[in-house]
Amino acid sequence: MLHAGRYFAWTFSGAVSDGRTGYARYGFSYVSKMAGSEGRRVRFSGVSCCELEGDLIRRYGEIFERAPVLAQLGFADARILKSVKRWAGAS
Numbered sequence: 001m002l003h004a005g006r007y008f009a010w011t012f013s014g015a016v017s018d019g020r021t022g023y024a025r026y027g028f029s030y031v032s033k034m035a036g037s038e039g040r041r042v043r044f045s046g047v048s049c050c051e052l053e054g055d056l057i058r059r060y061g062e063i064f065e066r067a068p069v070l071a072q073l074g075f076a077d078a079r080i081l082k083s084v085k086r087w088a089g090a091s
Helices: 066-072 077-087
Strands: 005-017 021-032 041-053 056-064
Touching (some): 066 077
Antiparallel strands (some): 041 056
16 A cells, blocks of 8 residues: 555554553554545544564554545445455455
8 A cells, every 4th residue: 555655644542452462543544646546635543453472563453444445535336335345255
């Protein structure tokens, strides 16, 4: 995604950890450089999960709703629905 955008902002809040696993809410935004969506500001929030090993992140994962991002980029409804069905394994 980094090649498809600019002016990135990423903020974390509410971080918690038991020393093995960490969670935090985040907000993320960027300005699109994607063809057909140039200049559109995209904003979304999600939850990140980190498996920790000492002071290092062993594995990082996140959950966020993708469809609103595609809508902010100006994707056609049919394209968004096709993507959602693919993500849900119902293509």
